[in-house]
Amino acid sequence: MSRSTLTKFLLAAAVLSSANAYFLFGMNNVITTERIDPIVNPGKVSGHVHTVVGGSNFRVTTNTSFLRQSECTSSPIKEDKSNYWAPTLYFQWKNGSFTSVSGAPVMYYLFSDTPGVTTPFPDDFRMLSGTPTLRSYNASSYAQQAITFLCLDFSGTSTKHNELPTTDCPSGIRAQINFPSCWDGKNTDSPDHKSHVAFLSGGPDSGSCTDPAFPKTLPRIFMEMYLDTGSLHAQRSQAMNPSQPFVYAMGDPTGYGYHADFIMGWDKGVLDKVVDKCQCTSAAFGDPTCCSTAGVFTFKQGGTCRITKGVDEITTGTLRSLPGNNPVVPLNGQASNLVAPVTPALISPVFAYTGDSPSQTGQPVGPPVTVTPGGPASVPTSGSSAPSTGSSGSSEKASGSASSGTSSSGSTSSSKDSSPNPPANDSGSSPAKGSSSSSPATSVPNQGSAPATPPNKSAVVSGSSNHTCQKKKTSHSKRAHRARIHDSSRRRFSTPEERFLDNDF
Numbered sequence: 001m002s003r004s005t006l007t008k009f010l011l012a013a014a015v016l017s018s019a020n021a022y023f024l025f026g027m028n029n030v031i032t033t034e035r036i037d038p039i040v041n042p043g044k045v046s047g048h049v050h051t052v053v054g055g056s057n058f059r060v061t062t063n064t065s066f067l068r069q070s071e072c073t074s075s076p077i078k079e080d081k082s083n084y085w086a087p088t089l090y091f092q093w094k095n096g097s098f099t100s101v102s103g104a105p106v107m108y109y110l111f112s113d114t115p116g117v118t119t120p121f122p123d124d125f126r127m128l129s130g131t132p133t134l135r136s137y138n139a140s141s142y143a144q145q146a147i148t149f150l151c152l153d154f155s156g157t158s159t160k161h162n163e164l165p166t167t168d169c170p171s172g173i174r175a176q177i178n179f180p181s182c183w184d185g186k187n188t189d190s191p192d193h194k195s196h197v198a199f200l201s202g203g204p205d206s207g208s209c210t211d212p213a214f215p216k217t218l219p220r221i222f223m224e225m226y227l228d229t230g231s232l233h234a235q236r237s238q239a240m241n242p243s244q245p246f247v248y249a250m251g252d253p254t255g256y257g258y259h260a261d262f263i264m265g266w267d268k269g270v271l272d273k274v275v276d277k278c279q280c281t282s283a284a285f286g287d288p289t290c291c292s293t294a295g296v297f298t299f300k301q302g303g304t305c306r307i308t309k310g311v312d313e314i315t316t317g318t319l320r321s322l323p324g325n326n327p328v329v330p331l332n333g334q335a336s337n338l339v340a341p342v343t344p345a346l347i348s349p350v351f352a353y354t355g356d357s358p359s360q361t362g363q364p365v366g367p368p369v370t371v372t373p374g375g376p377a378s379v380p381t382s383g384s385s386a387p388s389t390g391s392s393g394s395s396e397k398a399s400g401s402a403s404s405g406t407s408s409s410g411s412t413s414s415s416k417d418s419s420p421n422p423p424a425n426d427s428g429s430s431p432a433k434g435s436s437s438s439s440p441a442t443s444v445p446n447q448g449s450a451p452a453t454p455p456n457k458s459a460v461v462s463g464s465s466n467h468t469c470q471k472k473k474t475s476h477s478k479r480a481h482r483a484r485i486h487d488s489s490r491r492r493f494s495t496p497e498e499r500f501l502d503n504d505f
């Protein structure tokens, strides 16, 4: 590891103001970008689009044992098949259309320097940090302090904000969120997915677990999402709101509704070793190879892990409206957790695939996995917390539209998928997609300069439409691609192959 890399790690970590042991790792890629949230909306299409990283068994319903069976993970730590997700960011044009902004996260795990103090996440542990409906800032709320936005300027000074910055950030925006790290010691979930955990005594990143109701210290997860807002720099004047053109998937132009979710998917026993044998502390500047050298886990960057779509809906590229038709609710407005009454079908089975290029050249790994959405399995059974998860699970499932959508999708897609061609490699990867796929997270932790060059979304939007239209022969990939760019009103995939191709950066 080069000196400049270490310096970068150190700078990145400075915002954490923590004396704890920690390590950080950039996700190799985003596994999917979809309206799925197995914590908040188990078994059905969720209210807004999320950018998802981690284990390939991410589904509308999932749990720790299922995640551990993932065929691959986008984490460079092979034993980490957890899922982490956050709302996807869009750029809104004057005419009201939205273009997705690419981004991928760097994850931090922070824990005590003293072995025995930090408790690893128990199986089926899950939690949510942040509140999607917030559109205002309460400076005394730890939960809101947990969310910050860095306006990145790698050749100048980066500035920290409590909301989406209203200036053009030369090197992009980094959305940052802390998860609570004090636990009640009993429940792996709670009805609001928050009240079984609490923030540290001094705020989201300082103090300790002093509240007797939350005595257990968990590893603290901190997520930095690098957003390629810079690629839309030239289009800023064409935005609906040129001073702050971005809108989160739940219709949030403020950033106060930013949030992130976590489901425990580490291989059995590995986190126990992490918290007790991985006290690499500041001498290693958060370098995870310290833990891999100690034999605690396997750290290997590179490669990709993706899954095919589980929801029949195009979520990236340029779209007429936010998926779910979420209205944009401005500062101090009243937002609700809308789930549109008509939701797209769920698709099953879902394939996991790996490969260094975008989806067209990916290789399917393992068998396709079908999960019965909305069935009994969708209620997370989590031992001691059964009452609370049970109640939230059943109320979520009460909606009739979700279950009807589910059953129809099940039958349609299983017939479509009975002869699943492997992810088509026929089309030759489009150059534009190729450029967009160079994962930001791969590069972020590798080289100090890398965060300045996340994937260039504008190349996808402007360059590739030209490319596809010049070709006479229309492959599935080209059709899917064109659909994203020219026909944002067509939201569904017309062939099973297309859902391999709406790739997620």
Ligand SMILES: *[C@@H]1O[C@H](CO)[C@@H](O)[C@H](O)[C@H]1NC(C)=O
Residues within 6 Å of the ligand: 061, 062, 063, 064, 065, 066, 371, 372, 377, 379, 380, 381
């Ligand atoms: C975990 O999820 C899988 C897939 O949905 C399901 O088959 C299994 O029953 C679940 N296990 C538990 C303990 O809930």
Ligand SMILES: *[C@@H]1O[C@H](CO)[C@@H](O)[C@H](O)[C@H]1NC(C)=O
Residues within 6 Å of the ligand: 093, 094, 095, 096, 097, 318, 320
């Ligand atoms: C809105 O404007 C953008 C940028 O010019 C364009 O890509 C998109 O197709 C337009 N949407 C509609 C519905 O015309």
Ligand SMILES: *[C@@H]1O[C@H](CO)[C@@H](O)[C@H](O)[C@H]1NC(C)=O
Residues within 6 Å of the ligand: 138, 139, 140, 141, 142
């Ligand atoms: C702001 O947050 C504090 C701490 O959580 C809380 O006590 C207070 O009621 C909140 N204020 C408003 C207006 O929500």
Ligand SMILES: *[C@@H]1O[C@H](CO)[C@@H](O)[C@H](O)[C@H]1NC(C)=O
Residues within 6 Å of the ligand: 361, 425, 426
């Ligand atoms: C693409 O598909 C062809 C035939 O389907 C196969 O022979 C070839 O090995 C595949 N190439 C890659 C890169 O997967």
Ligand SMILES: *[C@@H]1O[C@H](CO)[C@@H](O)[C@H](O)[C@H]1NC(C)=O
Residues within 6 Å of the ligand: 230, 231, 456, 457, 458, 459, 463
């Ligand atoms: C993105 O691509 C466009 C078109 O290829 C180019 O003009 C622009 O400079 C690129 N932006 C970045 C940040 O690389």
Ligand SMILES: *[C@@H]1O[C@H](CO)[C@@H](O)[C@H](O)[C@H]1NC(C)=O
Residues within 6 Å of the ligand: 462, 463, 466
């Ligand atoms: C689009 O194609 C035309 C004709 O081939 C070419 O002149 C133009 O430069 C292309 N535009 C882009 C953005 O590639």
